[in-house]
Amino acid sequence: xxxxxxxxxxxxxxxxxxxxxxxxxxxxxxxxxxxxxxxxxxxxxxxxxxxxxxxxxxxxxxxxxxxxxxxxxxxxxxxxxxxxxxxxxxxxxxxxxxxxxxxxxxxxxxxxxxxxxxxxxxxxxxxxxxxxxxxxxxxxxxxxxxxxxxxxxxxxxxxxxxxxxxxxxxxxxxxxxxxxxxxxxxxxxxxxxxxxxxxxxxxxxxxxxxxxxxxxxxxxxxxxxxxxxxxxxxxxxxxxxxxxxxxxxxxxxxxxxxxxxxxxxxxxxxxxxxxxxxxxxxxxxxxxxxxxxxxxxxxxxxxxxxxxxxxxxxxxxxxxxxxxxxxxx
Numbered sequence: 001x002x003x004x005x006x007x008x009x010x011x012x013x014x015x016x017x018x019x020x021x022x023x024x025x026x027x028x029x030x031x032x033x034x035x036x037x038x039x040x041x042x043x044x045x046x047x048x049x050x051x052x053x054x055x056x057x058x059x060x061x062x063x064x065x066x067x068x069x070x071x072x073x074x075x076x077x078x079x080x081x082x083x084x085x086x087x088x089x090x091x092x093x094x095x096x097x098x099x100x101x102x103x104x105x106x107x108x109x110x111x112x113x114x115x116x117x118x119x120x121x122x123x124x125x126x127x128x129x130x131x132x133x134x135x136x137x138x139x140x141x142x143x144x145x146x147x148x149x150x151x152x153x154x155x156x157x158x159x160x161x162x163x164x165x166x167x168x169x170x171x172x173x174x175x176x177x178x179x180x181x182x183x184x185x186x187x188x189x190x191x192x193x194x195x196x197x198x199x200x201x202x203x204x205x206x207x208x209x210x211x212x213x214x215x216x217x218x219x220x221x222x223x224x225x226x227x228x229x230x231x232x233x234x235x236x237x238x239x240x241x242x243x244x245x246x247x248x249x250x251x252x253x254x255x256x257x258x259x260x261x262x263x264x265x266x267x268x269x270x271x272x273x274x275x276x277x278x279x280x281x282x283x284x285x286x287x288x289x290x291x292x293x294x295x296x297x298x299x300x301x302x303x304x305x306x307x308x309x310x311x312x313x314x315x316x317x318x319x320x321x322x323x324x325x326x327x328x329x
Contacts, residue, residue, distance in 0.1 A: 006074025013105050014080035015051045016141035022060045023171050030063045031070040038065045051145040067092050076101045083108040103133040107189040108282030109289040116186045130158045134182050136189045138244035140254040147173045153241035155182035183231045185241050192246040193257040193283035194307050195219035199250040200258035201317050204265020216250050218328045222301050229297050257283035302327050
């Protein structure tokens, strides 16, 4: 029996996943919250707000503004809703998702619980971890739209479910790998947003490539220590799902988190920087979660603490980065 996919979210990643999956699957349901956008997609075969260059094969895609309808008609659900709005949408379908296979394509934490998505699904909605998977990078939706060679990582404890998703994602411009370290992959996807944000702050303040290279190499070591503290299994932090995802998020012009950090470094207030961006920066919410995990485990993570001091304690970015620079090597 072939899977029927339900993609929840009409943003960049939702659109990119629709593009990828429609190459192999004829059964795709897509939840787009705004009814006007649904009609636009049906009539013009393009998302009016995100990745507008992508021509969508609407013969294979059933678009709906009803999240209940999409979930009922799908066996595999892929979450692509920004994490700050995820729980509000999940609450509408809490009686429908228990028997579904769920993959998260999110890169952050759920603000209501301060948990990564897989933990939130497991603890709040009682979904077994064996029915939860992760779709991670290193990959930007904008390059998927351009069909530039890209790499995805499917993290899943259930090998059969993970392999099925991996095969569905592979095509001429997407290479996909399977990892059983789903928790580590998801925490890495959360952390890289924080490190990209701090890298953006340093760039906005005028620090150059030499400093940023040291900052990012230090971020790799901190990521390794953080994930090992949370979930100790054998992993190579230099693999693409950890290091590669960190690098592309820290350096790319498409990175929302680097962009937000750059604006803060240039003197924007956090409120004005966030309001000027048309997309959600997951790093802001992830910073609080990561900082609190450090406190709980009585471990000091210098780069995470720097992000927290700037974003939540409203401390001077320039002074915080100077203090951090003295601790890096």
